[in-house]
Amino acid sequence: MTGLKVELLTDMGAYLGLVTPGIPILGAFMFNAIYKFPAYRFVCTNVFTNKNWTDAYRGAGRPEATFAIERLMDELAAEVGVDPMEIRERNWIKHDEFPFSTVAGLEYDSGNYEAATAKAKELFGYDALRAEQKQRREAGDTVQLGIGISTFTEMCGLAPSRVLGALSYGAGGWEHASIRMLPSGKVEVITGSSAHGQGHETAWSQIVADRLGVSFDDIEVLHGDTQISPRGLDTYGSRSLTVGGMAVIAAADKVIEKAKPIAAHLLEANSDDLEFSAGKFNVKGTNSSVGLTDLALAVFAAHNLPDGAEPSLDAEATFDPDNFSFPHGTHLCAVEVDTETGEAKIRNYTCVDDIGKVVNPLIVEGQVHGGLVQGIAQALFEEAVYDDSGTLVTGSFVDYLVPSAADLPNFTTDRTESPSTTNVLGVKGVGEAGTIASTPAVVNAVVDAVRHLGINDIEMPCSPHRIWTALQTASSGADTPRTKTMVDDDVNPSHNAQVSGTDAGDGSAAAQGSNGQGGLA
Amino acid sequence: MIPAAFDYTAPESVADAITALGSDSEEIKVLAGGQSLIPVLRLRLAAPTLLVDIGRIRELGGITDEGNTLVIGAMTTHAEMADSELVKEHASLLAKAVETVADPQVRHRGTLGGALVHADPAGDLLAPILALDAELVVAGADGERTVAAADFFEDMFTTTVGENEILTRIRIPKHTGWGSHYEKFTRVAQQWSIIAVGVTLKVDGGVISQAKVGLTNMSSTPIRASAVEQALVGQAPTADTASRAAAVAAEGTNPPTDTNGDANYRRHLAKVLTGRAVQAAVSG
Numbered sequence: 001m002t003g004l005k006v007e008l009l010t011d012m013g014a015y016l017g018l019v020t021p022g023i024p025i026l027g028a029f030m031f032n033a034i035y036k037f038p039a040y041r042f043v044c045t046n047v048f049t050n051k052n053w054t055d056a057y058r059g060a061g062r063p064e065a066t067f068a069i070e071r072l073m074d075e076l077a078a079e080v081g082v083d084p085m086e087i088r089e090r091n092w093i094k095h096d097e098f099p100f101s102t103v104a105g106l107e108y109d110s111g112n113y114e115a116a117t118a119k120a121k122e123l124f125g126y127d128a129l130r131a132e133q134k135q136r137r138e139a140g141d142t143v144q145l146g147i148g149i150s151t152f153t154e155m156c157g158l159a160p161s162r163v164l165g166a167l168s169y170g171a172g173g174w175e176h177a178s179i180r181m182l183p184s185g186k187v188e189v190i191t192g193s194s195a196h197g198q199g200h201e202t203a204w205s206q207i208v209a210d211r212l213g214v215s216f217d218d219i220e221v222l223h224g225d226t227q228i229s230p231r232g233l234d235t236y237g238s239r240s241l242t243v244g245g246m247a248v249i250a251a252a253d254k255v256i257e258k259a260k261p262i263a264a265h266l267l268e269a270n271s272d273d274l275e276f277s278a279g280k281f282n283v284k285g286t287n288s289s290v291g292l293t294d295l296a297l298a299v300f301a302a303h304n305l306p307d308g309a310e311p312s313l314d315a316e317a318t319f320d321p322d323n324f325s326f327p328h329g330t331h332l333c334a335v336e337v338d339t340e341t342g343e344a345k346i347r348n349y350t351c352v353d354d355i356g357k358v359v360n361p362l363i364v365e366g367q368v369h370g371g372l373v374q375g376i377a378q379a380l381f382e383e384a385v386y387d388d389s390g391t392l393v394t395g396s397f398v399d400y401l402v403p404s405a406a407d408l409p410n411f412t413t414d415r416t417e418s419p420s421t422t423n424v425l426g427v428k429g430v431g432e433a434g435t436i437a438s439t440p441a442v443v444n445a446v447v448d449a450v451r452h453l454g455i456n457d458i459e460m461p462c463s464p465h466r467i468w469t470a471l472q473t474a475s476s477g478a479d480t481p482r483t484k485t486m487v488d489d490d491v492n493p494s495h496n497a498q499v500s501g502t503d504a505g506d507g508s509a510a511a512q513g514s515n516g517q518g519g520l521a
Numbered sequence: 522m523i524p525a526a527f528d529y530t531a532p533e534s535v536a537d538a539i540t541a542l543g544s545d546s547e548e549i550k551v552l553a554g555g556q557s558l559i560p561v562l563r564l565r566l567a568a569p570t571l572l573v574d575i576g577r578i579r580e581l582g583g584i585t586d587e588g589n590t591l592v593i594g595a596m597t598t599h600a601e602m603a604d605s606e607l608v609k610e611h612a613s614l615l616a617k618a619v620e621t622v623a624d625p626q627v628r629h630r631g632t633l634g635g636a637l638v639h640a641d642p643a644g645d646l647l648a649p650i651l652a653l654d655a656e657l658v659v660a661g662a663d664g665e666r667t668v669a670a671a672d673f674f675e676d677m678f679t680t681t682v683g684e685n686e687i688l689t690r691i692r693i694p695k696h697t698g699w700g701s702h703y704e705k706f707t708r709v710a711q712q713w714s715i716i717a718v719g720v721t722l723k724v725d726g727g728v729i730s731q732a733k734v735g736l737t738n739m740s741s742t743p744i745r746a747s748a749v750e751q752a753l754v755g756q757a758p759t760a761d762t763a764s765r766a767a768a769v770a771a772e773g774t775n776p777p778t779d780t781n782g783d784a785n786y787r788r789h790l791a792k793v794l795t796g797r798a799v800q801a802a803v804s805g
């Protein structure tokens with residue numbers, strides 16, 4: 001591959017939100033993805049329209065870029081006649097080439113695409129599924145099998161403040177934390193990276209327990225209320241651990257630093273002779289030690305402190321990252337397409353994510369699952385449909401389809417571990433990985449299932465109607481349009497919403513039976 | 522959203538309910554399981570002044586065996602029908618269709634009477650009731666009248682049940698020993714039918730002796746696929762028969778176009794699903 005040229009036309013909707021036009025710009029760094037493009041050009045036109053306004057949504061900018069490049073890799077493979085995995089392997093950055101400066105100007109600190117891919121292929125049964133696909137194609141089965149690949153990476157851990165400034169973003173990218181050592185031996189951790197379900201309370205407690213050697217149960221994480229936690233930015237951009245978590249660590253290290261001279265004073269030792277481990281300051285080579293929580297009580301009493309010492313172990317820290325975080329992974333999806341109805345069903349989904357070191361595997365698993373569902377939903381179900389006059393016709397959950405557990409397979413998830421070299425824990429972000437990776441994996445699988453029938457694109461969400469229409473067009477011998485809408489959606493909401501009044505006048509009339517007993521739902 | 526204010530009464534007999542419906546409140550609505558009506562009220566697509574809750578009327582409940590006929594009270598819930606041995610044995614198509622409706626919560630509240638009077642063209646119980654040649658008993662101030670299912674549905678969300686009337690029970694001729702299948706096409710598990718096909722048929726001596734086929738959401742009301750029925754009767758229950766019958770499934774239909782697909786696609790689906798439903802009905 002010699003170059004990549006992106007011309008992006010994006011529909012911003014009606015109003016300028018927090019970062020509305022910034023989202024496609026964030027994507028600008030990611031179209032080249034894991035591949036070694038010698039040349040790259042990106043032109044983006046953001047258009048304001050009379051549709052719903054847009055703003056950041058899980059992944060923001062990176063899903064769009066990842067979708068484009070991962071779909072393209074499949075088309076390129078088809079064009080040159082090689083397996084889509086092979087074309088990726090030939091062009092991706094090798095693990096011994098890290099750190100790698102990309103054509104978009106980022107420095108990827110670590111990664112191992114080979115390892116994640118090898119593991120994913122094995123768990124997925126890639127070769128066996130390809131063999132089954134071949135068999136079904138030859139037999140002309142009604143139900144065809146497609147395999148979709150997404151070897152994604154993304155930039156997260158937003159972000160070095162300097163970079164945000166260069167992008168004219170309004171705020172910085174730092175995060176704040178403080179730690180209060182209570183005389184009771186309990187520890188309060190105040191974080192500006194406020195959790196709304198991501199489990200920071202657990203993860204931050206684990207980190208502080210490890211760092212300070214106090215019990216996990218004695219730690220309380222406080223956040224959210226600006227009277228408690230006045231400084232901080234946000235939980236977004238998969239930044240909490242790589243930025244907020246580092247602020248927590250920096251604050252913990254300051255607590256130890258503050259405690260050390262006081263410990264030396266109480267132990268009647270020289271500061272340089274102390275070592276801190278498992279929650280205790282120990283005079284090297286002796287049994288003489290004092291615990292951090294005991295020190296907290298002694299400092300609170302303040303009866304016997306070194307001259308000039310501040311009677312507090314509390315500390316705060318603000319952390320600004322030097323670089324982004326670059327998680328990656330190999331996602332593989334097998335889809336069965338019923339060529340009679342156009343229905344696409346996911347048979348297996350396997351992903352191997354490399355997010356460096358992991359603090360809490362269960363939380364990571366939850367983030368991956370939720371992200372996958374969100375990305376899969378975009379590929380197959382969710383769509384904001386507008387009519388010709390710009391009226392939203394999918395205005396309720398009757399028409400705006402959100403999948404439930406019943407619509408999805410069991411996911412096979414696993415990890416490889418290439419620690420980040422830009423933070424002390426070696427961690428990378430994971431909050432958006434699933435959303436970014438899964439959409440192209442699914443759409444690639446759908447297209448792959450019917451490619452031999454003459455189809456090379458299906459607009460997402462790949463509804464049964466769209467897939468069927470593509471099949472009809474292909475079998476009629478007409479060229480399948482490459483990227484344009486293939487289905488002339490003569491848009492109407494489905495029966496219920498039509499009644500529920502996207503058009504109030506009509507709607508209420510339809511809702512009323514002539515006998516007055518009518519209604520909807 | 523919160524519904525507009527309304528008065529509420531919960532009579533304990535059909536007679537009292539009819540009296541309440543005849544009262545001079547401006548707009549009166551019957552409330553059954555509320556699974557369709559309550560959303561309508563909350564979206565303020567309707568703002569009745571009085572709700573007559575028929576949920577406490579004992580005589581509207583129950584599934585009974587009356588010789589050649591199965592009688593289902595209008596207030597029988599979807600869940601009760603799905604669990605009923607009588608329904609499974611004598612009207613298996615209805616039992617199978619009911620399992621595809623919504624989720625367990627909705628099935629425990631929603632009623633057969635409510636589903637039929639609501640008459641949503643995408644509702645799943647209408648086509649089976651039509652295919653099973655049911656009769657619907659409607660009570661009003663002048664007593665009861667019986668309406669054939671074929672005459673019951675007038676248009677989308679519109680039936681012959683008048684403003685001061687109540688659907689009291691559904692009489693289904695027994696289809697004991699008939700095979701059946703309800704093939705419903707949706708994009709997500711919990712969704713109204715994009716379209717669905719209900720087939721019930723009887724095989725005697727290696728030949729399909731009788732066949733009844735109802736289509737969901739292929740018109741503004743549920744419809745019978747008479748051409749399919751004709752193509753099946755007298756034929757051997759083979760794949761070939763199924764595909765010949767399926768070929769005529771879209772005859773006489775007038776399906777809607779919406780975000781789930783256009784009319785043309787629905788006509789195509791009707792054929793595919795009919796073929797599958799016939800095959801499944803033959804084997805069960």
Ligand SMILES: Cc1cc2nc3c(=O)[nH]c(=O)nc-3n(C[C@H](O)[C@H](O)[C@H](O)COP(=O)(O)OP(=O)(O)OC[C@H]3O[C@@H](n4cnc5c(N)ncnc54)[C@H](O)[C@@H]3O)c2cc1C
Binds near residue numbers: 521550630636
């Ligand atoms: C989340 C959800 C999912 C659903 N999914 C499906 C689905 O997949 N398939 C499907 O078919 N349906 C579905 N439904 C609709 C459900 O089946 C309805 O509950 C049912 O159709 C209405 O029954 P009800 O007893 O709740 O009626 P109600 O909501 O109480 O009443 C409906 C209408 O009928 C009138 N009415 C009720 N009973 C009588 C009577 N005995 N005599 C005269 N008038 C009467 C009422 O005045 C009202 O106009 C769904 C509903 C919900 C909430």
